[in-house]
Amino acid sequence: MSGLKLFHTNGGVREAVPRLAEAEADVQGFVEAHMETLLGVRFLASEYGTGPVHGGRIDSLGLDENGAPVIVEYKRATDAGVINQGLFYLAWLMDHRAEFGHLVRDRLGATAAAQILWSAPRLICVAGDFTRYDVHAVREHRRSIDLVRYRYFGADLFGLETVASVTGPAPAAGVRRRVARPSAVCGRGRALVELAVAVDEVLLGLGEGVTRVQRKQYAAYQRLRNFACLCPPQQTKLLVYLKADPKEVELVPGFTRDVTRLGHHGTGDLEVQLRTERDVERAAELFQLSFAAA
Incomplete structure (x- = not known):
């Protein structure tokens, strides 16, 4: 191989x-x-x-x-x-x-x-x-x-x-991917819109062959399997769900959470809460961990 x-x-x-x-x-x-x-x-x-x-x-x-x-x-x-x-x-x-x-x-x-x-x-x-x-x-x-x-x-x-x-062809202009054009997702704050763009770029840039699949409730990032799911912006934060094992991560209140037994959109047992670009930097190692496991 x-x-x-x-x-x-x-x-x-x-x-x-x-x-x-x-x-x-x-x-x-x-x-x-x-x-x-x-x-x-x-x-x-x-x-x-x-x-x-x-x-x-x-x-x-x-x-x-x-x-x-x-x-x-x-x-x-x-x-x-x-x-x-x-x-x-x-x-x-x-x-x-x-x-x-x-x-x-x-x-x-x-x-x-x-x-x-x-x-x-x-x-x-x-x-x-x-x-x-x-x-x-x-x-x-x-x-x-x-x-x-x-x-x-x-x-x-x-x-x-x-x-x-x-990945197959991009959707027509009327149904563009939400994450690719975050202004279509959320008009509740310029900061979260820009944050969604930044997270999208980071996840797509993790390695060759990463693709994005858009569903109504989330955008999935995958190689062969999903490794991250990004939900549309909430009022004050973005939620990303990763395939990383919560038991192998030091959980930080307000930043990471074990959702193994909690229902949520997308796939993955580790929830990451992002509010600022600094949070995206903090999450970079977790993104890599989940990407490697996919």
């Missing part, structure tokens, strides 16, 4: 040799069994038939943390056709929204079905490797596509690496 080497350190130093799966089905079965942990996607169906006209089977169907439909396609090694195959199925999905909605309702309930985010469907391609042509190709498509490289290491380690992550 891009030259990454892993070593066992118990009883001496031994390299965990990277290897591909013996069969594509092995990768698919493992990812589907642990899809929410590995990809941040709730599993819906495997080998889903697209009917006699399309005559295909979607490897995996799911719903991500923000309610976006997800298609996952797998290849054991490098396969130039995986992207086009996935886009073919993505087009089918957009033409069969009602069918997908029924599937979500059956598996996850009516609430999840009512909140499907059709403006941001995703394709995740999991393969042994990708070429530079694959990376270039996804940047030319007007779809949200993630290229993810996998490797087994030794007998009990499994790794995923995001090779490329591209």
Whole structure:
């Protein structure tokens, strides 16, 4: 995986040799069994038939943390056709929204079905490797596509690496992302408007492949999974929810809070309250911690 080497350190130093799966089905079965942990996607169906006209089977169907439909396609090694195959199925999905909605309702309930985010469907391609042509190709498509490289290491380690992550086209002028134009979110104070812009820039700038997904109640920042969710400004503060473990953070009253068992918009168990640019600077290490865990 891009030259990454892993070593066992118990009883001496031994390299965990990277290897591909013996069969594509092995990768698919493992990812589907642990899809929410590995990809941040709730599993819906495997080998889903697209009917006699399309005559295909979607490897995996799911719903991500923000309610976006997800298609996952797998290849054991490098396969130039995986992207086009996935886009073919993505087009089918957009033409069969009602069918997908029924599937979500059956598996996850009516609430999840009512909140499907059709403006941001995703394709995740999991393969042994990708070429530079694959990376270039996804940047030319007007779809949200993630290229993810996998490797087994030794007998009990499994790794995923995001090779490329591209967001679909920006919304039309009438429905611009709220965080990108915070004046459309809140007119209660210039300071909070500017603070929202600053937080947005910091989160998007944490690393390559960070994308923003806008929902009505929050903006989610993700690589493969969400690592931060920014809510619209309140009267005196901004709220950001992070995937960092509250138990590993020194909680400061009025700045950070454990919301593990508290309902809130977005995802993440650590709440960060931002009132000034100084707070954004204080939160930088927490943003990095959550980004690294995504």
